[in-house]
Amino acid sequence: MDKKKVLIVDDQNGIRVLLMEVFSSEGYLTYQASNGKLALEIVRNETPDIVLLDMKIPGMDGLEILKQIKEMKPDLNVIMMTAYGELDMIKEASDLGALMHFTKPFDIDEMRVAVNMTLERSSGSSVSISS
Structure with a gap:
């Protein structure tokens, strides 16, 4: 079974x-990215x-990154921090298709549970539509 992939995009190391560490x-x-270009x-x-x-x-804000991610991969799960x-x-991010958001400083366990649940849900429906 393939491992699920988590991309963490934050300018704070x-x-x-x-x-x-948590998701490994x-x-x-x-995967990690400190800026939008690398994230995309x-x-x-x-x-x-x-x-x-x-x-x-800095450079490209989260909403811009989110827009571009959704243009590339409309079904990709995105959680905003x-x-x-x-x-x-936050409202704009939801409109653009973000699943949910966590306000910093967030509870790391809540984040972990949210990611696990999201990935379990998305692996349950293994319907892939290739364009």
């Missing part, structure tokens, strides 16, 4: 390292099963 220990293949390359080349995406990334108070952006 500490958060990327923490999330990579859950048995997922983890990984989405294109590795086709992750889920993306944990920070809203505030936001700083407190970015409610307008």
Whole structure:
């Protein structure tokens, strides 16, 4: 069985390292990107099963990255990570197709459970439509 792939996109190294450790220990293949350009390359080349995406990334913000991810892979699961108070952006992210968001500092166990549940749901429906 193929390992599920988790892509972590955050400009803060500490958060990327923490999330990579958590999801590697859950048995997922983890990828990390500190900026939008790299994140989109990984989405294109590795086709992750889920993306944990920070809203505030220098250069290309989370919403722009989300738009481009959804253009490439409309069905890709994306969970947003936001700083407190970015409610307008959260609404826009939902409109663009983000599954849910976590406000920093988030509970790492809640994040883990959300990712596990999302990936279990998406592996349950193994219908793939290739364009």
